[in-house]
Amino acid sequence: MRNYGLWLALIILYSTKAFATSPEEAGGSIKGTVTTTEGQPAPEVIITIKGTSRGAITDEAGGFEFRRLAPGDYILHASLVGYQTVEASATVAEGRSTDVTIQLTISTRQLQDVVVTGNRKFRSGLVSPSLRLTTPILEVSQNIQVITKGLIADQQAFDMLDGIQRNVSGAQKVEHWDNYARINMRGSQMTAFRNGINVQMPWGPLTEDMSMVERIEFIKGPAGFMLSNGEPGGFYNVVTKKPSGTNKGEVSLSLGSFDLYRATADIDGKLSADGKLLYRINVMGQAKGSHRDFEFNNRYSIVPVLKYLVDDKTSITAEFTHQFSQMNVVGSNYAFSKRRYADLPVNFTTAEPNLDPTVINDNSLLLIFEHKLNNNWKLTAQGSYLHYNQVGQSIWPWSYSGNNDSLMQRGISIWDALGINKSGQVFVNGEVATGAVLHKILGGVDMGHKDYFADWGQGAALGSDDFNIYNPQYGQVPASAIPAWDRSKSIRERGVRYNNNYASYYLQDEMAFFRNKLRLTLAGRFTTNKNINPYSGNTEDSKFTPRVGLSYSINKNTTTYAVYDQAFVANPGLDWQNRNFSPVTGDNVELGVKRDWFNGKWNTTLSVYEITRNNVLTADLEHPNPVTGQYSFNRQSGQQKTTGVEFDLKGELARNLEVVTNYAFTEARVTKDSDPALVGNQVAGATKHLHNTWLSYKLTEGKANGLRFSLGYQYQAGRSSWFVFDNSESSLPDYFRLDGAISYYNNKFGINLNVNNLLNSYLYSGGPNYGSGYYWQAEPKINSRLTISYKL
Structure with a gap:
């Protein structure tokens, strides 16, 4: 372990470098921030422009942006699964950027309790409620990697045997009998969880079909503070789809x-x-x-x-x-x-x-x-x-x-x-x-x-x-x-x-x-x-x-x-x-x-x-x-x-x-x-x-x-x-x-x-x-x- 400190020092120095932003493109734009009732950033919120097909999802800082908009007045819709849609208006001028702030009617605590729906295509900053944590992944003292349903769809994975593990460092699928998945990580078999519950059997259970899966969370290390009876290499948690409240x-x-x-x-x-x-x-x-x-x-x-x-x-x-x-x-x-x-x-x-x-x-x-x-x-x-x-x-x-x-x-x-x-x-x-x-x-x-x-x-x-x-x-x-x-x-x-x-x-x-x-x-x-x-x-x-x-x-x-x-x-x-x-x-x-x-x-x-x-x-x-x-x-x-x-x-x-x-x-x-x-x-x-x-x-x-x-x-x-x-x-x-x-x-x-x-x-x-x-x-x-x- 003594050489690992050098790795950390180098990555920290690299991580803190500043990057130049690209110049504005032609047309107007809308830049906005979505917050909770306490004024905290609201990630994973869907933003749409009424009457158009334009849409965006807020990032970890609650931010979003629409570029190349024709001058005019727009109505923005901010929606979150199971909660009332919030509207906001914005006026766009040629070559100008309009700033908008939208405040939701839910608290930060309520936002964390919402079932994570994997809106962002390839990554997510929050864990599902089945992991029992309310802290964002960035701040958790654990290595947690999330495979979103968007990534699963892009790769056309139909079950856990279709290369799901390729999206997480160190995860390796070994031979199987076409009925259950065995995935190894860090020198041991990963324990299978479904919705936060240990479902591991000596040979089973039947691997989940991806049609019913919202996301898959890979938790590295023992993680006994979350869930019990897991190998020290880690476990994976299959989160199934739940009702969203939207037809x-x-x-x-x-x-x-x-x-x-x-x-x-x-x-x-x-x-x-x-x-x-x-x-x-x-x-x-x-x-x-x-x-x-x-x-x-x-x-x-x-x-x-x-x-x-x-x-x-x-x-x-x-x-x-x-x-x-x-x-x-x-x-x-x-x-x-x-x-x-x-x-x-x-x-x-x-x-x-x-x-x-x-x-x-x-x-x-x-x-x-x-x-x-x-x-x-x-x-x-x-x-x-x-x-x-x-x-x-x-x-x-x-x-x-x-x-x-x-x-x-x-x-x-x-x-x-x-x-x-x-x-x-x-x-x-x-x-x-x-x-x-x-x-x-x-x-x-x-x-x-x-x-x-x-x-x-x-x-x-x-x-x-x-x-x-x-x-x-x-x-x-x-x-x-x-x-x-x-x-x-x-x-x-x-x-x-x-x-x-x-x-x-x-x-x-x-x-x-x-x-x-x-x-x-x-x-x-x-x-x-x-x-x-x-x-x-x-x-x-x-x-x-x-x-x-x-x-x-x-x-x-x-x-x-x-x-x-x-x-x-x-x-x-x-x-x-x-x-x-x-x-x-x-x-x-x-x-x-x-x-x-x-x-x-x-x-x-x-x-x-x-x-x-x-x-x-x-x-x-x-x-x-x-x-x-x-x-x-x-x-x-x-x-x-x-x-x-x-x-x-x-x-x-x-x-x-x-x-x-x-x-x-x-x-x-x-x-x-x-x-x-x-x-x-x-x-x-x-x-x-x-x-x-x-x-x-x-x-x-x-x-x-x-x-x-x-x-x-x-x-x-x-x-x-x-x-x-x-x-x-x-x-x-x-x-x-x-x-x-x-x-x-x-x-x-x-x-x-x-x-x-x-x-x-x-x-x-x-x-x-x-x-x-x-x-x-x-x-x-x-x-x-x-x-x-x-x-x-």
Whole structure:
């Protein structure tokens, strides 16, 4: 960490340089500021000019600007979700700039409580209420990166597996089974949250479809002051769409490579004349093939939400999510070879065309109660119930035929699963002053009960042992030779049970000194984890995890921060002796600097950190599973240490040019292990260099107004496999992918064409196949998606 101070000093000096402004353009202009009732800046407010299609969104300083306006009188509308529109008039003269100030009818506190709608295309300065914070991202002593719905739409990401992670430094998607996302960061798996609730399962839940998503928030570091039971590397929080109180809607139709057909509808509005009962419903249907033979993923989702405004202080929200997925047999998206990586075509599969699909039903219910106790205090209570049901099977290589590395014996087994998560949260946010010090208080309790049952204990050979991976002949296995699984007992009776119960109590005080230039955060959380396992009995672990954060505003646009916090996470599962694992504990030390440029048009974050993780699970390569013969057990290797540097830039870098670019250097090493030979090895799933960029330029003049061009790339170097890594020739090669898009949008109509993997490269991730060769997942070569949308 001693060299990181130089990085911070250089970036602070660079950040404080002055920049010259460009001269005024021809015509007149309107420059304005929007404030709250206390006169504070109001960001994320939509400003429109009545009778025209011109619109803008206020920046972090509440500012907006309209250029190239013809002389005359104009009426401006300032609107915010769920609140009354405010009008203001302005007169424009040729070559002159008119200044306007608009004051909203809401307070700063109310503004912070509004659901963040991601109006700005590529960046946002506020977190969602589900993160429990009322402090702007710029001032929080934590590295938080937000992926807006505008960026998701520009890249045409349909779910969490479609490259969402490219927009955040250090985030890396590893192999998946087409049903749930595994994203690594800072040397560990990121924990999955939805609307502020931990929904992580051993294998699940079903990855969220982007049709129901408002934004995705990546929180780096343990962040125990916000949410419990997360890995020290961080977590991601998927925020679903909520009612806005405005009658609007949008429908879309998508077509693409590999027989992709997709349709969505998003309807938002009021159900009652008095505007107290609001609704929103998102519906999606999709049929999707693949670049691999016999692979598919057909899905649909229905997400209705109701919100009732009891009065100006109290609201109740109910959200139901139903997601359905029918996909190919699990495991068929892997390729295997004893020779080397990537020596099979991208369409290779071990599956057969007549195998039954895997079917997943993912249902969840979320209830939120919010009540403003007074102008300074707010109470939030929410409960969640998630029910995940999977009926299917998986396919894996069992062996090769003697010394012949071409002939494989495939094995097939049942894989049914049932996941039930019940969570409850109650917390309060408030402000109180003691002399010249302002205290922002956060306190509450989190509780959760998780059950996961999995049956993969029934297996059989699939076909004969002469399946030639270099000349595969499909359709040779008759239906009579495919085993029928015994499901006469319920999954609770025949499945292996993973269970975790947790309860956490926390309190945080963010103290603001010197008129909020310096902020000191002191927080603590006490967590109890209970793991119940039929093989080894019950275990219970408790730990107090402290947090200390310091944030200093050099000026209104530049903040430096330092933070120390800890993590405490249950380790579900059993080792080869059916023993439970001890919890993961982690320590995080981090320094950083954040800056908003040109009143928030774009933002940069630079951070350096060091994380120590204890009781880490790694692959156990000494004890194969007696049922399958595969090395499927884990062991606790001891300790890992991760140090790194991360940089993020998001926003409008120049007029009409929006950019997301990031870089992460990650040095993750094993520092303690029961096997001394492993000490010093790179941690599995940690890539040393990650660099991503996405550029988008929009034309705003003449007949081409609304036309947008986008181009982006992903680069990875120093890759390791995610499951096991031995620093040998099993290392993965460097990765580079280039994507592009062209789109057109006006007030109602939009069309977006994305072409991925423009260089038609053979791209993949994978690892050593437990001493018998290699496995990998190949990405599709050049492919495209076309989406047409219409706003109702």
